[in-house]
Amino acid sequence: MTQTTLLAIDQGTTSSRAIVFSDGGKILELQQKELKLHYPHKGWVEQNPEDIWNDTLQVCRSAVKNSAKIAAIGITNQRETTILWDRETGAPVYNAIVWQDRRTADLCARLKEQGDESAVRAKTGLLLDPYFSATKIAWILDNVKGARARAERGELAFGTVDSFLLWRLTGGKVHATDATNAARTVLFNIVEQKWDGDLLRLFDVPRSLLPEVKDNVAAFGVTELFGPKLTVGGMAGDQQAALIGQACFERGMVKSTYGTGCFALMNIGETFRESQNKLLTTPAYRFDGQTAYAIEGAIFSAGSAVQWLRDGLGLLEQAAQSEALATSVEDNNGVYFVPAFTGLGAPYWRPEARGLIAGFSRESTGAHIARAVLEAQAYQTLDLMAAMEGDGGHRPAVIRADGGLTANEFVCRFLADMVERPVEIPHVTETTAWGAACLAGLQAGVFDGPEDIARTWEAARRYQPSMTPEKRQELYGGWKNAVQMLL
Ligand code: ADP
Numbered sequence: 001m002t003q004t005t006l007l008a009i010d011q012g013t014t015s016s017r018a019i020v021f022s023d024g025g026k027i028l029e030l031q032q033k034e035l036k037l038h039y040p041h042k043g044w045v046e047q048n049p050e051d052i053w054n055d056t057l058q059v060c061r062s063a064v065k066n067s068a069k070i071a072a073i074g075i076t077n078q079r080e081t082t083i084l085w086d087r088e089t090g091a092p093v094y095n096a097i098v099w100q101d102r103r104t105a106d107l108c109a110r111l112k113e114q115g116d117e118s119a120v121r122a123k124t125g126l127l128l129d130p131y132f133s134a135t136k137i138a139w140i141l142d143n144v145k146g147a148r149a150r151a152e153r154g155e156l157a158f159g160t161v162d163s164f165l166l167w168r169l170t171g172g173k174v175h176a177t178d179a180t181n182a183a184r185t186v187l188f189n190i191v192e193q194k195w196d197g198d199l200l201r202l203f204d205v206p207r208s209l210l211p212e213v214k215d216n217v218a219a220f221g222v223t224e225l226f227g228p229k230l231t232v233g234g235m236a237g238d239q240q241a242a243l244i245g246q247a248c249f250e251r252g253m254v255k256s257t258y259g260t261g262c263f264a265l266m267n268i269g270e271t272f273r274e275s276q277n278k279l280l281t282t283p284a285y286r287f288d289g290q291t292a293y294a295i296e297g298a299i300f301s302a303g304s305a306v307q308w309l310r311d312g313l314g315l316l317e318q319a320a321q322s323e324a325l326a327t328s329v330e331d332n333n334g335v336y337f338v339p340a341f342t343g344l345g346a347p348y349w350r351p352e353a354r355g356l357i358a359g360f361s362r363e364s365t366g367a368h369i370a371r372a373v374l375e376a377q378a379y380q381t382l383d384l385m386a387a388m389e390g391d392g393g394h395r396p397a398v399i400r401a402d403g404g405l406t407a408n409e410f411v412c413r414f415l416a417d418m419v420e421r422p423v424e425i426p427h428v429t430e431t432t433a434w435g436a437a438c439l440a441g442l443q444a445g446v447f448d449g450p451e452d453i454a455r456t457w458e459a460a461r462r463y464q465p466s467m468t469p470e471k472r473q474e475l476y477g478g479w480k481n482a483v484q485m486l487l
Contacts, residue, residue, distance in 0.1 A: 004071050004446055006437035007064060007230070009056060010430075011077040011161050012238065013037070013098065016055040018063035020070065021437045023446050025428035025456055029067055031059035038095065043102035046095035049083050052161060053168050057225065064226045072233035072444035073169075073223070074436030076241035077161040079184045082136035084147070084209070085164065087157050090172050094144050096161070097136040104135035116202060121274055123189045123196055125281030125293075133160060133185040134203040141204070151206045158209040160184065162235045166220055169232060174221035177211040179286035180240040188213065190283055191272045193291060216240075216285045217442045234439020236285065238432050239263045242402065243284055243294065245435030246426060247457035249450040252394035255431070256381060258405035262302035264384055265294040268392040277347050277387035287442075287450070295391045297346045297384040301355075303405050305339035305373045315366045323408045326371035332475070334359040336482035337372035339380075347387040350487060358482040374411050378418035379479040385419055398422045402431045409461075417467035418476065427460040 003022055010017040013035070020029035033055040038046045064070060080099035085092045097103075108128045111117070117128045126132055137158055141148040150156050159167060163177040182188040182195075187205060189196040195210055214220060220232040236244060239257070243265045246255040251269035256262060267284050272293050275281055284294035303319070310316040316325065336358045338344070343351035357369065381399075389395050398421055405411055406425050416423040428434045441447045 004069050005067055006440050006444075006446065007060065007067070007070050007073045008433040008437040008440070009060060009073065009075045009165065010238075010433040010436065011052060011056055011075070011165060013078045016052065016059055017433065018056070018059040019430060019433045019437070020063050020067045021434060023441060025434055027430060029063040031062040033059055037098065041103070043105070045098040045101040047081070047098055049085070049092040049096045049164060052096060053165070056165055060226060070230060071446050072231050072440035074234040074438070074440030075162050075165055075232060076236055076238050076432050076436035077165070077181070079160065079181060079237040079239070080131060080133050081161050082133045082140070082158070083161065083164045084137065084140050084156050084158050085167070086150075087155055087172075090168065093147055093156060094140045097139065099131055101136065102130050104130040104139050107135050107138070111202070120186060120199070123191060123199065124183065124186050125190055125272070125274065126184075126186050127278070127280070134187050134199070134205060137205050137209065138203050151209055154208040156209055157211070159211055162237070163211045166232055166235070169223040169225060170221035175211045176214055176220055178214055178216045178218070178235040179283045179291065180216060180237045181235065182213045183283050184237060190281070190291070190293070193286070215287055215289065216244075217287055217439050219443060231443065232440070233443025234436055236435060236439060239265055239296065240282070240284055240294070241435030241439070242432045243267065243435065244438055244453070245428065245431035245433070246400040246402065247450070247454040248284070248400065249454055252392065252396050253400070254388070254396040255400045255402065257431070258302045258377060258401060258403035258411070260303050262299035262377070262381070262403070264297050264381070264388065266388045266392045266394070266396060268293050268295055268394070273391060275391045277391055278349055279346050279387055279391055295388050297388055299380045299384060300343060300345050301339040301341045302377055302380075303403070304341060305337070305376065306405065308341070309370055309373055313366070313369070315370060319404070320407065322370050322374060323410045325367050326374045327410055329365070329367045329371055332371050332375055333364060333368050334361065334478065335364055335368040335372045336478055337369060337376050338482050338486050339373065339376055340486065344486070346384055348483065348487065353486055356482060356486045358485055359478065374408065375414055375475070376479075377405060377411050378415040379476060381415060382418045382476065396421070398424055400424050400426065402426060402429065412461065412463045416463040416465045417472060420465050420472070422465070423463045424459040425461040427458045
């Protein structure tokens, strides 16, 4: 008997991937294509929507070729990236403006000066920042000839990447998104779960552009592009999908993803709360019309600091060698590294800050720097956890970690020591794609409910804290000093 499988589309910033999973989370097929980023001006970041689509189609076709019994498709995607297209022809009006793009910084600053941020925060849980979609939409409408007039005539559609892919997969039949992606536009009121008239006026975005917003599990649409009819049964933004893949369905559960940067999300339950520490509030997921919220915190430089050891300092040939180098010395010997390459995020919020190496002495070596870089992952997480716990009103019992850096056992162990609780690494390492597959599985009846997904979650590795409180205090104190020097 062939087993039931699920197809996950994981459309990320640097690559488009299609993964066929077994219903237990085993990867049966994985296809991937790198995606190009374009930098037409300083601070501008774009992608070609046709590349996004063609790559996605190609990886899906390759992945399903040898796969049988696909029950449904789940989509997860880079969030906030903005696409406008013609409803008649499906042709994009402009390139996709990627989340990293800063071209609307002045507009955001102007709105902030007008005093609009507190209302935005209370409705969306977000900040006034170019990161989010609304000002990107306004930019396209105001800078592409004729776009605003076409939008006002109802000829154009807006979507984040999930929505654009769904439109293309369904041959232009469905214009919809899910609550987690809608939440990243700053146009969606996450408390009332609806597009917000005041926000649409504030950002000057016509309502006719917007997709319908559905639960994360829904019959989004049907595609016939891969042979038999397949339903897109689940969609979620990448960080939320990772939270779902990590089965963080209870209040107080945390997932922390260590890739280029680090994103931590804590499930805070069904009541919206505004962060008091400049973190974001965002829907974790919406099932059967019921929203669970999360507090989200970002560390800008995580794995990128390891890349810098390799490419900037030439201390390593491969990221994985950082572990042997860091553990070739007994301790950090007083050396601390604050990886503020692109500013310091939560809870410091100093975008103008830059990196710092502190505590160097005559005996210090490259190994101490490597160690300081790896230790910094844990110090930064502890800073973030303190802020999140303040906001969420809950101390998580464990941290479920994933991402490339968690291959490094020293990082995992030191993280457990610093946060003084167990760190668990799941057996499904592709948590983001698995989260999308889980959503599709819920829609298709492969899973009966979140509890079913939680049952498939299993730790492949578990790290218990073992450091003495004195040692921990001393190390964390050293980090705090280094951050103070920088500030
Ligand atoms: P992204 O999804 O952001 O591209 P990944 O989750 O693939 O990131 O993680 C890649 C990052 O993890 C890179 O920055 C790399 O330097 C780092 N990395 C991968 N393996 C290790 C390792 N064994 N030790 C330390 N860092 C690692």
